[in-house]
Amino acid sequence: MRYFFHFICFCIIHTLCLLFVIKMFISEFLPAVIPVFGVGLVRFVNGLCTGYGNLAGTCYTRRQCRNANGVASTGCARSIGVCCVITRTCGQSSQINNTYFVSPGFPTAYSGAGVCTFTIQKIDADxxxxxIDFLTLRLAQPNTSGSCITDALVITGGASTVPILCGENSGQHMYVDFNGNTNxxxxxxxxxxxxxxxxxxxxxxxxxCPTxxxxxxxQYFNRTTGTVTSFNYGLAATQGGTRQLANQNYGVCIAMIRGYCGxxxxxxxxxxFGVSGDTYTAIGDNSVGTITAEMFGVNCLTDFIVIPSPVLTNPSFNTDRFCGNGFATVTSNSKPFVLTxxxxxxxxxDMGNVGFSLNYAQTRCPVITTT
Structure with a gap:
């Protein structure tokens, strides 16, 4: 009886070891859809997963991840696959979703000079x-005229013109449409x-995709409340200079949530809010942030934001352009919800301009009652 028990234990251990070897073989060498012993299929989708440092990755076999020059981290697909995080740096390209473009030696600060390029290749025709999420983007500040002459981030090849960026833009994002199959x-x-x-x-x-x-x-936001900031927005403008970037012309859109009308x-x-004029003077005379420092309408010819068909507390402010160093709360029922x-x-x-940081809140549709 004792020998029989030992034999059973040996068989169980041998089987478990064999299954482990098969799983490692599958993960290392075989594609995501494979026949096993000609009987069934082991399947898993090359879907989104969370890898090291909470970075987004793609569920691959180990071999696929290695061929993609990725970093295998946590297991996925019931540990048959690995969560593969793809990073690229200067002079490289990617046709893989959720790729990270990092500065040389990131997260160590980079002090080199030159042009670092990264090419985005469309995955497929769909x-x-x-x-583009700027998880970290710390570049040199613009010069006194707001131009990015020391450092500059430029995006080309898309279906529309994208503004040039520099300064501090960590946490910002952009959406860029492909222009056909152009990289x-x-x-x-x-x-x-x-x-x-x-x-x-x-x-x-x-x-x-609904997103x-x-x-x-x-830029595109899909929540009922949130905060929109201009690129390189910051409360500490360089003395005698500005944090506001020159030559910006873009739209910020807010997804209209069902049940909300404004x-x-x-x-x-x-x-x-400091988008035109002398912010230092407004701070000095305590008018900054008040309607005294707010400008609107025909006074906003160079730097401004546009909110379509706003409803204002003071009817004399019947305009959609706002600038200066103060901003009065406004509501717009114009659709779609866009800030330009x-x-x-x-x-x-425009001395000491910081750009803007504005909160938005969608307002519910009025309840219609019938009698």
């Missing part, structure tokens, strides 16, 4: 758009031995 290229030019760093996530979006941004929307825009705080940002080519006369 893809229409990319979302989209992100180029970051750097000069001077200063510390900068970037980690940019690129997500390709299917043409029929796809409408055409003409550089949208209200308001300052994040009293210092969160415009700056001219020269910010020299």
């Amino acid at each position: 893809v229409c758009q990319v979302r 989209i290229v992100i180029s970051i030019g750097t000069t001077g031995a200063i510390g900068r760093a970037w980690n940019i996530k690129v997500t390709q979006i299917n043409c029929n 796809k941004a409408p055409s003409g929307c550089l 949208i209200t825009w308001s300052q994040t705080n009293t210092l969160s 940002v415009v700056t001219d080519a020269n910010e020299l006369n």
Whole structure:
């Protein structure tokens, strides 16, 4: 009886070891859909997964991940596959979704000079758009006229013109439509031995995906409340200079949520709106953030935001253009919900401008009662 028990234990251990070897063989060498012993199929989708550092990855076999020059981290598909995180740096390209474009040596600051390019290749014909998330984007600040002359991020190849960026833009995002099958290229030019760093996530979006941004929307938000900030927004503008970037002209769109009919825009705080004029003077005389420092209508010719058909507390403010160093809360029932940002080519006369940070809140549709 004792020998029989030992034999059974040996068989169980041998079987478990064999199954483990088979699983490792599957993960290492075979594709995601494979026959096993000619009887059944082991299947798993090359879908989204979470890898090391909570980075988004793709569920691959180990061999697929190695061929993609990715980093295998946590297991996926019941540990048959691995969550493969794809990172690329200067001079490289990717045709894989959820790719991260990082500065050389990231997260260590990069002080090199030159042009670093990354090419986004469309996965297939069903893809229409990319979302570009600046998880980290720290570049040199613009000069006193708001131009990006020391560092500059330029995106080309898309279906529309994308504004040039520099400064601090961590947490910002963009949507860029593909122009047919043309590759989209992100180029970051750097000069001077200063510390900068970037980690940019690129997500390709299917043409029929509900999260796809409408055409003409550089930024897109899909919640009932949130905060929109201009690129390089910051409360600490360089003395004698500006954080506001020149030559900006883009649309910020808010998805219309069912049951909501309007949208209200308001300052994040009293210092969160400075898009034209001398912000330092407004701070000095305590008018910053008040209607005294607000400008609108025909007074906004160079740098301004546009909110279509706003409803204002004061009927004399019947305009859709706003600038200056203060912003009065407005509500718009115009659809779709869009905020347009415009700056001219020269910010020299706009001392200390920080850009803007505005809260938005969608307002519910009125309840219609019948009698």
